[in-house]
Amino acid sequence: GNSVTQMEGPVTLSEEAFLTINCTYTATGYPSLFWYVQYPGEGLQLLLKATKADDKGSNKGFEATYRKETTSFHLEKGSVQVSDSAVYFCALGSDSNYQLIWGAGTKLIIKP
Amino acid sequence: EAGVAQSPRYKIIEKRQSVAFWCNPISGHATLYWYQQILGQGPKLLIQFQNNGVVDDSQLPKDRFSAERLKGVDSTLKIQPAKLEDSAVYLCASSQAGINSPLHFGNGTRLTVT
Numbered sequence: 001g002n003s004v005t006q007m008e009g010p011v012t013l014s015e016e017a018f019l020t021i022n023c024t025y026t027a028t029g030y031p032s033l034f035w036y037v038q039y040p041g042e043g044l045q046l047l048l049k050a051t052k053a054d055d056k057g058s059n060k061g062f063e064a065t066y067r068k069e070t071t072s073f074h075l076e077k078g079s080v081q082v083s084d085s086a087v088y089f090c091a092l093g094s095d096s097n098y099q100l101i102w103g104a105g106t107k108l109i110i111k112p
Numbered sequence: 113e114a115g116v117a118q119s120p121r122y123k124i125i126e127k128r129q130s131v132a133f134w135c136n137p138i139s140g141h142a143t144l145y146w147y148q149q150i151l152g153q154g155p156k157l158l159i160q161f162q163n164n165g166v167v168d169d170s171q172l173p174k175d176r177f178s179a180e181r182l183k184g185v186d187s188t189l190k191i192q193p194a195k196l197e198d199s200a201v202y203l204c205a206s207s208q209a210g211i212n213s214p215l216h217f218g219n220g221t222r223l224t225v226t
Contacts, residue, residue, distance in 0.1 A: 046215070102154040105153070
């Protein structure tokens with residue numbers, strides 16, 4: 001069945017460092033891929049998405065490219081800020097029932 | 113557009129008591145989800161509605177949890193009786209139909225069962 005695997009956290013970086021959070025997936029068909037972010041005390045928010053192979057989603061300086069050949073959707077940002085501290089979830093959209101398959105989440109801590 | 117509204121924001125109850133959560137989705141969103149998120153984990157789908165019909169409730173503990181979505185708009189999730197392990201954040205989300213439609217989440221209700 002479909003599944004999503006994220007790198008374990010927490011990931012701790014200094015401000016202005018380069019960020020990569022790995023996400024790989026297993027799926028049949030052509031799912032959509034999403035990154036959601038959860039700031040402390042808040043609900044989940046869509047960060048970016050990609051709906052087909054080679055698509056690049058981007059938002060707030062974050063990017064992720066849908067790589068079908070490596071079944072990956074890694075999240076990257078060139079220069080992180082303290083305000084990026086949050087939990088990041090990779091998710092796969094099922095085309096059979098409009099449900100999301102969630103990764104376990106990666107906690108990101110940015111130190112000033 | 114207005115976001116997904118949830119209430120209450122926080123709730124503390126004793127075990128064996130009952131509790132209800134309310135959700136108002138984004139106008140026009142046909143699909144509504146209830147998730148349970150235990151601290152440090154990803155969200156777990158409890159139930160999914162399409163308009164006022166249930167699409168998936170396979171992970172809903174039906175001996176104590178119930179949910180309804182009258183008229184295909186607002187939804188309530190109830191727990192009766194609550195157990196200690198029900199302590200979690202309960203998230204409501206809505207989306208338009210379609211695999212590419214993102215989910216829009218409310219801020220959740222943090223439930224503590226003592």
